[in-house]
Amino acid sequence: MSLRNVLGQQKAVEILLNEVKNNNIKHSYIFYGIKGIGKKFTAFQFAKSILCNNTKDGLSCDICDICNKIDERIHPDVVLVDFDFQQQLFGKKEATSISIDTIRYIKEISILTSYEGGYKIFIIDQAETLQKEAANSLLKLLEEPPQKCVFILVVSMLGALPKTVISRCELIKFFPLNNLILKQISKNEICKESMFGSIEEIDFIKKVPQNFKFENINEIQQMIDNLPQDKDFIKYFFIRLTEDFIFNKYNCCEDHNKFLEEIEFFLKNFRYNIEYKLLLETFLLRYNTLCNSD
Numbered sequence: 001m002s003l004r005n006v007l008g009q010q011k012a013v014e015i016l017l018n019e020v021k022n023n024n025i026k027h028s029y030i031f032y033g034i035k036g037i038g039k040k041f042t043a044f045q046f047a048k049s050i051l052c053n054n055t056k057d058g059l060s061c062d063i064c065d066i067c068n069k070i071d072e073r074i075h076p077d078v079v080l081v082d083f084d085f086q087q088q089l090f091g092k093k094e095a096t097s098i099s100i101d102t103i104r105y106i107k108e109i110s111i112l113t114s115y116e117g118g119y120k121i122f123i124i125d126q127a128e129t130l131q132k133e134a135a136n137s138l139l140k141l142l143e144e145p146p147q148k149c150v151f152i153l154v155v156s157m158l159g160a161l162p163k164t165v166i167s168r169c170e171l172i173k174f175f176p177l178n179n180l181i182l183k184q185i186s187k188n189e190i191c192k193e194s195m196f197g198s199i200e201e202i203d204f205i206k207k208v209p210q211n212f213k214f215e216n217i218n219e220i221q222q223m224i225d226n227l228p229q230d231k232d233f234i235k236y237f238f239i240r241l242t243e244d245f246i247f248n249k250y251n252c253c254e255d256h257n258k259f260l261e262e263i264e265f266f267l268k269n270f271r272y273n274i275e276y277k278l279l280l281e282t283f284l285l286r287y288n289t290l291c292n293s294d
């Protein structure tokens with residue numbers, strides 16, 4: 001399991017992969033979005049991308065000792081700070097918030113050299129529950145971060161974090177998984193089809209056109225002709241378009257709701273239809289009318 005196995009979070013994955021590839025890893029991140037959409041999972045995959053010595057295009061190898069240790073959550077330089085961690089440290093039972101003692105402890109170990117010579121990564125789960133003094137203490141740490149430390153705050157309610165903390169971090173937004181993804185997951189079709197952001201075809205990201213606004217059908221056809229002539233790519237592109245619609249364009253009006261239903265129909269057809277270019281063309285025409293007409 002690497003970043004490529006993160007479902008439905010292309011934007012987040014794309015940003016993180018680029019930072020690893022460009023050796024542009026930040027001191028502090030906030031992964032925010034509703035619960036249960038893979039923020040913590042992504043944080044661990046990101047940690048592997050940062051620490052693995054055999055990465056390819058930013059993706060961890062998943063077979064080396066470092067990757068294995070992180071997967072088993074026993075890597076000494078990747079610390080998950082959550083209520084369990086806090087309980088083990090201080091023996092306090094059923095914590096509902098992260099205390100200043102915990103942050104002080106993190107501060108102490110963050111200035112020590114890492115065990116394996118690379119980065120030290122702290123994943124702070126439910127960071128919105130930081131007590132006031134804890135948040136202030138963390139802020140000081142983020143203002144003057146120790147060398148080679150990465151802090152990842154996992155948050156489901158961004159508004160609950162102090163603005164001062166937010167302003168110190170790179171914000172990585174995680175989107176709700178749409179019904180289509182959830183259906184695929186429940187039908188266990190994700191692995192087979194590698195659809196919906198499972199990013200089996202991670203290099204496709206680079207080839208996806210950025211502009212989906214068209215003046216007429218000729219422009220649409222032209223763009224389709226210029227796409228890599230590979231059904232897997234077209235399928236990937238198609239999924240990106242549906243996600244773009246659902247996450248960025250959808251505004252709950254009647255037409256858009258109808259289009260959501262049509263998307264299901266398109267998807268079904270896409271799986272069986274050999275004329276996938278024609279299908280994409282039809283889809284883009286609909287998409288363009290709905291999303292780009294003023």
Ligand SMILES: [Zn+2]
Nearest residue numbers: 052061064067
């Ligand atoms: Zn590895």
